[in-house]
Amino acid sequence: MANATTHTPANRGFLEKSGRYGGIFSWIFSTDHKRIGLLYFWCIVAFFLIGSLLGALIRLELFAPGRTIMGAQTYNAAFTLHGVIMIFLFIIPSVPAAFGNMILPLQLGARDVSFPRLNLFSWWLYVIGAAMAVTALFTGGGPPDTGWTFYVPYSVGTTANVSLAAIAVFILGFSSILTGLNFITTIHRLRTKGLGWGRLPLFVWTLYATAWIQLLATPILGITVVLLFVERVLGTGLFDPSLGGDPIMFQHLFWIYSHPAVYIMVLPAMGVISEIIPVFARKPAFGYKAMVISSLAIAFAGSLVWAHHMYTSGMSDTAVMIFSLLTFLVAIPSAIKVFNWLATMYKGSILLDPPMLYALSFILLFSIGGLTGLVLGSAATDVSVHDTHFVVGHFHYTMFGGTGMAFFGAMHYWLPKIYGRMYNKKIATIAWVTIFVGINVVYMSMMVVGVQGMPRRYYDYLPEFTALNRVSTCGAWVLVTGLLMMFVNIFYGTFRGKSVGSNPWGGATLEWTVSSPPPPENFEEEPVVTHGPYDFKKAGVV
Amino acid sequence: MTKHEHIVSYKTIITVWLLLLVLTGVTVGASRIDLGALNIWVALGIAATKSSLVISIFMHMKYESPVFKLFLLIALSVLAIFVGLTLIDVLYR
Amino acid sequence: MSEHHKDYTGAKLGMWFFLFTELMLFGGLFILYAVYLKRYPKEFVTAGDQLSVVLGTTNTLVLLTSSFFVAMSITALQRGDKKFSLRLIGGTIAFAGVFLIIKYFEWTAKFHHGVYPGSPHMKEIAPGESIFFSLYFITTGLHGIHVIIGALVLAWAMLGVKTGKVNGKDWILLENAGLYWHLVDLIWIYVFALYYLVL
Known part of the structure; x- marks a missing residue:
């Protein structure tokens, strides 16, 4: 058994644990939340690399007008896969499933989540869903070419293998639901002694808000893709105007899930930032209650705005106005968060370690993404930039500049805890600079070319857009270089890096009180919490 | 139990x-x-x-703690909101 | 795994959360129903009249009674009457079978009249009517799948009661299986009202 205070390189904590099975089976049949978290993590990283490769290929194709490296049909498949992989296999499970699993029970002072076997089952569903999505590429009428949104009527008519992809999405959805269910129950039932609701780390709060969205919105996606499947197989006509159906209803059902899903992606990321900033500013989080309420408010208000994706679809003008108004409401709690992060840093003694650098760039990039979102949320301006590259640039700023950066930040913040080894900080910093520059070059030029009128998802473009597309593609090369540097450094650090103690960053939450890597059962004795999550003085770390 | x-x-x-x-x-x-x-x-x-x-x-909802009742209310309200906001489009089209 | 204190409230809470997701899954279909009822009020009535109120009512009574059996079986188990509890669960599963058989006859009768998703007949009737029937088949089909799953879960709980794993002191498995079964009943209450009684 590991001892919390005497960490030696020989102590491998839960990584050493030998259960009923050996080798790989001790991982893929493990019900230990830390092992499941790592399983998710490595799968997610693998899919991120595949998705990034596809993204780089798309950029390469757009380097010049006309055919550059691939045909039009291949291009359609490439952007569909890029979207499906990045959304369903990377971003949605990224922070909650990987880091939520690793860290949540530790932060609660619990031995595990409420339903460990269900947790393992969720991971298996994820793997099965992912396998089906990949199978859809090579079977049936070819890889799906509908874009990740699967809009009817094209998705019903196309001969590509949309049916299998739809079922894959259904299964991935249930994986996400079960994780959410598990987390809410865990947060309600397994908080340790003294850990009242007012002392929960902000990361836990965001996971809680996220889990509610997963629980209540994801089933709607489930039924939507089932209806799409049935429509393709049986021809029910529910979305077919010639049979009395309404294609806009597909968009409603799809976005009832898929807009709240944006907050499934970004809320836990905000949680990560809320953990990192107080630790590296050496100051308690500013406005704890406002942070908690804004998390819940984002989850709630985010469920009311889905139709802002549909201003040009032909829905009623009344709906356009109401949804536009509601959309602007979501900006309020998001802005509260940004201001509170800034206020936390004010007069703090800021340490610019890699996790903090990612957190800082999150704030900037997410703010750009959020503010350009208002351009899209306002119906009048949306009509002119709808379905252009401006939209693509906007959501990459929020998703990649936001959630992606938070995921990398979490990686640099918590992997030393989980593996007990530190990466090379200098290389991590250089990689961060490269990624930061790359992101801005790629997506800023996309936004500009979008405002000039270049539509998204088009294979070809007018010659006057060439220059900006070249800039964007060059930015993609910078970005890829930075990503490779970062991952190689992280992999190397994970397995060969220097041992670190239990609390390398001086955090005050519970995960830093156990050894690195944590013992199999997390805590020798049930810990008792006596101070708030960011009370560094009482925690004795400053 | x-x-x-x-x-x-x-x-x-x-x-x-x-x-x-x-x-x-x-x-x-x-x-x-x-x-x-x-x-x-x-x-x-x-x-x-x-x-x-x-x-x-x-x-057995009658005998459960208030938190169960609150959650049921949340779930039902969210469904009602989804139906209601969709109808905003359909009724005024 | 070492012995941890079993968290019954947590298990029940988790089950309720799962029921919420099931509710939202059917919720998507209810959204479509609301929208299309608004658009095709007359066609929905014409189509709804073609469903058999007698069979629908019978099935409602069957499901309500099966729900009643499950509720009774939990009380029986809590009072230590294992035999009675087993009989009641058995009765529920039998009624699930009766429900499915009636449903089977309803569906095949519709098929004989050429009413099934994608049929040539469906393309000839008024658009609103074909939408009604498509929704009807998808909703009752999905519900039917839930009946089968519910019966299987109950069978599992019954096995637990038989072996004594589920007993008067630890009945959470039966309780959760029962909750799932009641949800199947709840969905049907609305399906019955919206599809069979629309006028």
Whole structure:
């Protein structure tokens, strides 16, 4: 058994644990939340690399007008896969499933989540869903070419293998639901002694808000893709105007899930930032209650705005106005968060370690993404930039500049805890600079070319857009270089890096009180919490 | 299981069952009278009464802590909001 | 795994959360129903009249009674009457079978009249009517799948009661199986009102 205070390189904590099975089976049949978290993590990283490769290929194709490296049909498949992989296999499970699993029970002072076997089952569903999505590429009428949104009527008519992809999405959805269910129950039932609701780390709060969205919105996606499947197989006509159906209803059902899903992606990321900033500013989080309420408010208000994706679809003008108004409401709690992060840093003694650098760039990039979102949320301006590259640039700023950066930040913040080894900080910093520059070059030029009128998802473009597309593609090369540097450094650090103690960053939450890597059962004795999550003085770390 | 778990008596369950059967009869009867647009609301009203009986007694919701009730309310409200906001589009198109 | 204190409230809470997701899954279909009822009020009535109120009512009574059996079986188990509890669960599963058989006859009768998703007949009738029937088949089909799953879960709980794993002191498995079964009943209450009684 590991001892919390005497960490030696020989102590491998839960990584050493030998259960009923050996080798790989001790991982893929493990019900230990830390092992499941790592399983998710490595799968997610693998899919991120595949998705990034596809993204780089798309950029390469757009380097010049006309055919550059691939045909039009291949291009359609490439952007569909890029979207499906990045959304369903990377971003949605990224922070909650990987880091939520690793860290949540530790932060609660619990031995595990409420339903460990269900947790393992969720991971298996994820793997099965992912396998089906990949199978859809090579079977049936070819890889799906509908874009990740699967809009009817094209998705019903196309001969590509949309049916299998739809079922894959259904299964991935249930994986996400079960994780959410598990987390809410865990947060309600397994908080340790003294850990009242007012002392929960902000990361836990965001996971809680996220889990509610997963629980209540994801089933709607489930039924939507089932209806799409049935429509393709049986021809029910529910979305077919010639049979009395309404294609806009597909968009409603799809976005009832898929807009709240944006907050499934970004809320836990905000949680990560809320953990990192107080630790590296050496100051308690500013406005704890406002942070908690804004998390819940984002989850709630985010469920009311889905139709802002549909201003040009032909829905009623009344709906356009109401949804536009509601959309602007979501900006309020998001802005509260940004201001509170800034206020936390004010007069703090800021340490610019890699996790903090990612957190800082999150704030900037997410703010750009959020503010350009208002351009899209306002119906009048949306009509002119709808379905252009401006939209693509906007959501990459929020998703990649936001959630992606938070995921990398979490990686640099918590992997030393989980593996007990530190990466090379200098290389991590250089990689961060490269990624930061790359992101801005790629997506800023996309936004500009979008405002000039270049539509998204088009294979070809007018010659006057060439220059900006070249800039964007060059930015993609910078970005890829930075990503490779970062991952190689992280992999190397994970397995060969220097041992670190239990609390390398001086955090005050519970995960830093156990050894690195944590013992199999997390805590020798049930810990008792006596101070708030960011009370560094009482925690004795400053 | 904890000792303070409430055991619902046979009598209560039988009463609720009989009520449910009666309500089924009532809703079928009401549906045969033409009330115009009201029909759907009468049918839904009786269905809501029936389901609240099932939820509170058969599913023991009546004996659960307030947090269970709150969560049920949240889930139902969210569904109502989804239906309502969708209708904002459809009713004014 | 070492012995941890079993968290019954947590298990029940988890089950309720799962029921919420099931509710939202059907919720998507209810949204479509609301929208299309608004658009095709007359066609929905014409189509709804073609469903058999007698069979629908019978099935409602069957499901309500099966729900009643589950509720009774939990009380029986809590009072230590294992035999009675087993009989009641058996009765529920039998009624699930009756429900499915009636449903089977309803569906095949519709098929004989050429009413099934994608049929040539469906393309000839008024658009609103074909939408009604498509929704009807998808909703009752999905519900039917839930009936089968519910019966299987109950069978599992029954096995637990038989072996004594589920007993008067630890009945959470039966309780959760029962909750799932009641949800199947709840959904049907609305399906019955919206599809069979629409006028």
